[in-house]
Amino acid sequence: MQTAAIPSNPNGSILLGCRPPSWDPESPFYFYFFFAEMRNRRNLSREVNIYINGDLWSKIIRASRFVRWVGTILPERRSQDYQIDIRATETSDLPPILNALELYVANVASHHATDARDGA
Secondary structure, three states: OOOOEOOOOOOOOEEEEEOOOOOOOOOOEEEEEEEOOOOOOOOOOOEEEEEEOOEEEEEEEEOOOOOEEEEOOOOEOOOOOEEEEEEEOOOOOOOOOEOEEEEEEOOOOOOOOOOOOOOO
């Protein structure tokens, strides 16, 4: 968490794209974003909104000296591709920041714990 992504243009966004594995399109998909200020920014705020595929996904996340995370509680709608856009709010003094991003595809267990023929 000692490094972070920031846009090259101070007024820009952090744009990311990802394509989930296609081996099971029904598997639940989860996002986790991590934000942290690495320097003391007195009297300056860093606030971001997260958009996924053009839709507002999370409103106003304020970075702090401690790690702040925001993640999926319910599985995301499956999409062939995800376009992630992290934008500074209009009231933010600083550009957006992203320290880490985790993406998970849950393995859905089969209905049967074992094969009925096991141990026969």
